[in-house]
Amino acid sequence: MVKVLFVCLGNICRSPMAEAIFRDMVEKEGLSEKIQIDSAATSSWEHGNPVHSGTRKELAKVGIGVEGMYSRILNDNDLEADYIVGMDDSNIENIKKFIAGRKTGEVKKLLEYAGEDRIIDDPWYTGDFKTTFKDVTKEYISMCHSAIIFRIVKLYVPMLIPLKVIYCQTQMAFYSLILFQAALSATDMALALN
Ligand code: 4NP
Numbered sequence: 681m682v683k684v685l686f687v688c689l690g691n692i693c694r695s696p697m698a699e700a701i702f703r704d705m706v707e708k709e710g711l712s713e714k715i716q717i718d719s720a721a722t723s724s725w726e727h728g729n730p731v732h733s734g735t736r737k738e739l740a741k742v743g744i745g746v747e748g749m750y751s752r753i754l755n756d757n758d759l760e761a762d763y764i765v766g767m768d769d770s771n772i773e774n775i776k777k778f779i780a781g782r783k784t785g786e787v788k789k790l791l792e793y794a795g796e797d798r799i800i801d802d803p804w805y806t807g808d809f810k811t812t813f814k815d816v817t818k819e820y821i822s823m824c825h826s827a828i829i830f831r832i833v834k835l836y837v838p839m840l841i842p843l844k845v846i847y848c849q850t851q852m853a854f855y856s857l858i859l860f861q862a863a864l865s866a867t868d869m870a871l872a873l874n
Pocket of ligand 1: 690693805
């Protein structure tokens with residue numbers, strides 16, 4: 681099981697958007713049993729509050745709901761995550777303060793997985809949820825490419841290792857990386873490798 685945690689300041693705008701989109705992709709790939717997805721805040725300011733209406737609207741346009749999602753602050757159980765994904769530099773700073781040197785997974789900004797040294801601006805302040813949506817889904821195209829690669833990999837098992845190497849050498853989208861990792865950890869893939 682790969683555990684992925686998206687983190688932002690309030691956990692009502694950006695991280696729930698990333699969580700909901702990623703969950704939708706994972707479900708569509710049939711990998712829900714292999715990837716656990718969650719999101720959390722670095723502050724308690726919105727604790728218990730539902731997802732912001734701006735985020736809801738953008739997600740609704742692509743048929744994604746946010747039922748049952750409420751803001752919560754980071755807690756020690758989150759240290760079990762394999763990937764802790766922040767949206768901006770202050771998120772990363774606060775996540776690292778919270779971790780305080782304890783053992784946990786990889787901590788990075790979402791757009792770093794797209795090879796971009798850029799933050800996802802906070803729509804709470806900008807009011808621009810459309811741009812947030814574009815940034816959070818930026819790598820969707822790469823994700824589609826990776827989905828095609830999965831199928832190729834599954835069809836042509838002997839090519840699995842070279843493909844994996846090529847794949848790891850490219851600057852992969854975060855979503856693709858996790859989906860790929862989960863696919864590789866699937867039993868049939870493990871058997872194929874043996
Ligand atoms: P988020 O946005 O970190 O993307 O969820 C914010 C939501 C609420 C606040 C700040 C940022 N706030 O100040 O309550």
